[in-house]
Amino acid sequence: MFGYVKRAHPRADDAAIRRAIITAVKFEGATEAHFKWDGDFWDCVVRAVAQAAAEYPDFLETTYRDARNNLAYYYK
DSSP states (O other): OHHHHHHHSTTSOHHHHHHHHHHHHHHHHHHHHHOOOSSOHHHHHHHHHHHHHHHSTTSOHHHHHHHHHHHHHHHO
16 A cells, blocks of 8 residues: 555655555544444444544545445445
8 A cells, every 4th residue: 555655645755654544544443443233224334434533534525435435335
C-alpha cells in the first residue's frame, strides 16, 4: 500500500504516508468494532460508521460512504 500512495503523492513525506495508512486501518477496525447487529441491518451499519467517524473525523464524506458500503458487504 505504501508504494501505491507514494506513487500517487511522490512529494509526500514517508512518515506522513505511514501515519495515513495506519490511521485508515485503525478507522476500518473501529467500524468493525462498533458494528452490533441489533435491528435493521443498514441502520446498524450506519451507526457503526458514525461512531467510528466520531473517533476519526478527518476523512472525506466519500470515505465514510465507502466504509458503510464495505461494512455492509463484509457483514452481509
